[in-house]
Amino acid sequence: MGFAHIYPKTMEEEKDVYTEDGTVDIHKNPANKKKTGNWKACRFILGNECCERLAYYGMGTNLVNYLESRLNQGNATAANNVTNWSGTCYITPLIGAFLADAYLGRYWTIATFVFIYVSGMTLLTLSASVPGLKPGNCNGDTCHPNSGQTAVFFVALYMIALGTGGIKPCVSSFGADQFDENDEAEKLKKSSFFNWFYFSINVGALVAATVLVWIQMNVGWGWGFGVPTVAMVIAVVFFFLGSRYYRLQRPGGSPLTRIFQVIVAAFRKVSVTVPEDKSLLFETADDESNITGSRKLEHTDNLKFFDKAAVESHSDSIKDVEVNPWRLCSVTQVEELKSIITLLPVWASGIVFATVYSQMNTMFVLQGNTMDQHMGKNFEIPSASLSLFDTVSVLFWTPVYDQFIVPFARKFTRQERGFTQLQRMGIGLVISIFAMVTAGVLEVVRLDYVKTHNAYDDKKIPMSIFWQIPQYLLIGCAEVFTFIGQLEFFYDQAPDAMRSLCSALSLTTVALGNYLSTVLVTVVMKLTKKNGKPGWIPDNLNRGHLDYFFYLLAVLSFLNFLVYLWISKRYKYKKAIGRAH
Template sequence: MEENDVYTEDGTVDIHKNPANKKTTGSWKACRFILGNVCCERLAYYGMTTNLVNYLESRLNQGKATATNNVTIWSATCYITPLIGAFLADAYLGRYWTIATFVFIYVSGMTLLTLSASVPGLKPGNCNGDTCHPSSSQTAVFFVAFYMVALGTGGGGMEPCVSSFGADQYDENDVAEKLKRSSFFNWFYFSNYFGAFFATLIIFWIQISVGWAWGFGVPTVAMVIAVMFFFSGSCYYRLQRPGGSPLTRLFQVIVAAFRKMSVEVPEDKSLLFETADDESNITGSRKLEHTDNLKFLDKAAVESESDSIQDGEVNPWRLCSVTQVEEVKSIITLLPFWASGIVFATVYSQMNTMFVLQGNTMDQHMGKHFEIPSDSLSLVSLLFLTPVYDQFIIPFARMFTRQERGFTQLQRMGIGQVISIFAMITAGVLEVVRLDYVKTHNAYDEKKSPSVFTFIGQLEFFYDQAPDATRSLCSALSLTTIELGNYLSTVLVTVVMKMTKKKGKPGWIPDNLNRGHLDYYFYLLAALSFLNFLVYLLISKRYKYKKAIGRAH
C-alpha cells in the first residue's frame, strides 16, 4: 500500500503528533463523539438560557427591561467571543486544544451557576413568594458564572471551532472523504437542533415545576457528559496544526503591497514570489493558486532589489508569497457573502420572536393532551427536514445537477435565501387568515386562533473557501451574522413601531396582535430578503471557488 493511501494529505496529525492514519483516525469514527458533544452541549446551553429572563426577574429582582437587556448583552458576548477562540485555534493552540481549554471554563461556569441557585448563602435570599431580594455578592456570583459560560461557549467556539474540528476529520484531498464532510455539516446542525429541542421541552418544565437548582443542575450534568464525549474520541481525532497569527499575515501583505505601490506586477504571474517546494510557507496550509482579483495585493509578492533575502529567508513585511497574498484575497472575497448573511439572519431570528408570538395566539395542541410550545415549533420542523434533506433531497438533486452534494455551496445558500422569501410571504398570508378568523368571530381579546437551507450551506462554504490556516476564524466570522441579524431585527421592529404608531393607531406589532398587522411586517421582511437575494446573485455570479494545490506542511 502506498504511503498516500495510509496517511492523510492535508497536514493533519493524530493526538500524538504523528501523521494521521486514514484507517484509524477521522471520518465518522471520530465525528460520532463530536456530534454527541454538540448535542449535549446545546442541551446544556439552551436549557440554561430558555427561561433566563424569568430567573433574572423573579430571583434577581430585575425589571423586564433590565433583565431583557442583560440577556441580550450576554447573548451578544456569546457570539463575539468565538472570534477570540477561533483566533487562538488558528494561530497558536489548534482547534482540539482550544476546545479542551475552554470547555473547562464552560463546565466551571455551569457548576458555579448551579451553586448560585441552590447553595444557601449563594442563592438569592429574602424571598417573598416568587420574588427575591438578593445581596450584591449573590448577584455578583451569578454574573461571574454567567459570563464564564459565555467565555466557555464562545471562546471554545462550539460552532466555529467544533464544527471546523469536525470537518477536519475528512481529508480535503480524498474525494470520498470530502463528500462525507458535506454530510457532516447537515448532521452537525441536526445534533444542534436535537439538543435545543429537548432543552426547550424538558429543562423549561424542570425550571418551572421543580425549581431552579435542578433547572440549572441538569444542564450542568449535560455539559459534563458533553465533555466526556469530546475527550472519549481523542485517539480517533485528526488535528490541524496552528499556522501562526492570521492577522499578522494579513497586515504583512497589506504593508508589503503599500511599500511597493510604484512597482509593476509582471504579466507572467509565475514570476511572483512563492516557495520552491510543494509545501507552502504557512504551517498546516496548502499552496493556493494565483487569482486575478484584487490585483493591487499582488504587489506584495513582486521581488525587488530592496527585498532583504538572506540565506533563503525573506522579510515578510517586504515580500510575501503568492499563497499568503491569496489567503488575504480569500478572506476579503468572503466578506460580501458575510454581509448578505445578515439579512437572512434577520429573517431567521423571527423563529425566536415573531413566529413565537404568532404561535402563541394559535392552537398548538396535537390531539387532546399533547401541546407543542410555540418556541419549539421551528425546532420540530428543522429536526424533520435536516435528515430528509441529507438522505432524500440530495440524492434526488444529484441525478439532475451532477454535483456530488446535489447542489454547490453557493446554490444551497441561494436556495435558502429564496425559501426565506417564501417563508415570510407564507407567514404574512397565515397572519391574514388568522386575523380574518379573529374578525369573523369577534375574538379580538381571545388568545387562541386556528391551528396551524442556508446556515448549513453558509457554515460549510466559509469552512471550505477559507484558507486552510484561517478556517476557525472565518467560521466564527460567519457566525457573527446571527447576532447582527438579531440587532437588525431589533432596529426594524423599533423603526416599524415608531412609524406605524401614529394618530392613535396600535401599530403593526402591538401587545395584542389581534389588533395589529404582523402580516405587513412579514411582507417587509420578504421584500428585504428579495433585495438581498438579488445582491447575493450578483456577488455569487462573480465568485470563483478557491483552488488549493500541493500538500500542507
C-alpha cells in the same frame, strides 16, 4: 533495478497510510488514515456537540423567566440581559477562533475552554441552589436577591459565554478536519458530516426545550441548571474519550498578522507594476506552503492591487537571506487575504436570513400569545414552545437532504454534493421568503377575525395557535439549506490556516441578524406611530399590523436574494494545490 522498483512502491504505500493534509495525531505524529479520523472520530465530536448544545439551550432557553422570577427584573431589563448575553456568546468565538488558528490548534482550544464552560455551569447551578448564593427573601415566585447573589449569577453567566467562545468556532471545523480533502472518498463524507453535525445540535435543542424547561418550571431551578451542568460534563467526557482517534491541524501562526503583512507590503509597493506573467510573483519553491497547516493557493485575477505584495523588488533579496514578510509575501499569503475579502459579501447576505430566523423568538411568540393555546381541554401550550416544530423540521429535513435530495440532485447537476454550497444557501433564502409570507397571511386571517367580530380588546381569539406550525416548519427547512450550507461553505472556502476564524465570522451573522431585527422594529414603530396611530406592533396586536412587518421582512429577504444571486454568480471557488506541512 531492484531499488528503483521498490522506492516508488514505498512512497505509494506511505500515501495510502498517512493523510496528505498535514494533520497529525494526538502525539504529533503524521495522522494514520486507518487509525484516525473519519466517522470513528466524529462520533465523539457529534456526541460532545449534542450534549453541549443540550446544556447551552437548557440553560438559555428559559433564562428570561429566571431573571424575572428569581432576580426580580422587569420584562425589558430581563430581555435586554438575555440578548446582551446571547450577543456576547456570538462575539467571544472570535477570541477562541484566533487562539485556535494562531497558537493552540482546534483540539487544545476546545480542551481549554470546556473547563471554563463547566466551571461557569457549576457556579450557575450553585447560585440557584445553595443557601446564601441563591436569591433570598422570596415571596411566592418573586425573590429579592442582594447584590452579591446577583453578581455571582452574572459571573457564572459570562464564564459560560467565554467558554462557548472557544467551542462554537472550533468544533464544526475540528469535525471536518477528520476527513482528508486530498482523498476523494473522504472528501465526500465531509459534506455529510456538516448535515449530521447540525442534526446533533437540534437533538440537544429538542431535549432542552421540552424536558429541561419542564424541570425548571415544575421541579426547580437547582435541578433545572444542574441537569445541563451534568450534560456538559458528559460532553467533556465524550470529547476526551476520542482523543486517540482525532486528526489535528497544526496552528499556522497569527492570521491577522499575515493579513496586515500583505496590506503593508502592497502599500509599500503602490507604485510597482505587477508583471503579466504571474509565475514571476514570489512563492516558495517546494510543494508545501510556508504557512504551517496550509496548502498553497492558486493565483487569482481578482483584487489585483494586493498582488503587489508578491512582486520582488531590488530591495527584496531572497538569496541567502530570510524574506521580510512585511516587504514581500508569497502568493499563498496574498490569496489568503483575497479569500477573506471575497467571503465578506456572502457573509453579509446571511444577515437578513438571520433576522428572519430571529422572529421565532420574538414576533412569532407575540403572534401566538393572541391565539387559542389549548391542546385538549385542560392543557395550554406556551407560545414559545412552538419552536419545537422548527427543531422537528430540522431533524426531518437533515437526513432527507443527506440521503435522498443529494443523490437525486446529483443526477441532474453532476455536482458531487448535489448542489454547490452557494446553490444550497440560495435555496434556503428562497424558502425563508415563503416563511415570512406564510406568517403574514396568517396574521391577515387573524386580524380579519378581529375586525369581523369586533374583538379588538380580546386578549385571545378562538383561533388555534397550531395554525403557526407551517411558518415554523418552513424556517426549519430553510435552516437545513442555508445554515448548514453556510457552515460547510465557510469551512471549505476559508484558507486552511484560517478556518476557525472564518467559522467564527459566519456565527456573527446570527448576532447581527438579531441587532438588525431590533433596529427594524425601532424604526418601524417610530415611523408608524405618528399622528396618534398605534403603529404596526403595539402592545395590543389586535389594533396593529404585524402582517405588514412580516411582509416587510419578506420584501427585504427577496431583495437580499437578488443581491445574493449577483454575488454568487461572480464568486469563484478557491483552488488549493500541493500538500500542507
